[in-house]
Amino acid sequence: VTSELKTAFQIGFIIFIPFIIIDMVVASVLMSMGMMMMSPVIVSLPFKIMLFVLVDGWTLLIGSMVQSFAV
Numbered sequence: 001v002t003s004e005l006k007t008a009f010q011i012g013f014i015i016f017i018p019f020i021i022i023d024m025v026v027a028s029v030l031m032s033m034g035m036m037m038m039s040p041v042i043v044s045l046p047f048k049i050m051l052f053v054l055v056d057g058w059t060l061l062i063g064s065m066v067q068s069f070a071v
Helices: 002-032 040-054 057-068
Strands: none
16 A cells, blocks of 8 residues: 555656646746746746646546556
């Protein structure tokens, strides 16, 4: 059980990394442009959705879940 939990956290972390990188890049660009009052979430959300769609996220997630339950 602990090995499955460890694997789940590792997969979640790997999926989470690109979205954190997008947030950091957008926040630094907004700060360098002097747009401190604009929320980085508003700007980065379309980029996150675009990344998810471009890498065919639903197919990858559903496919990996189906493979994990394969007998």
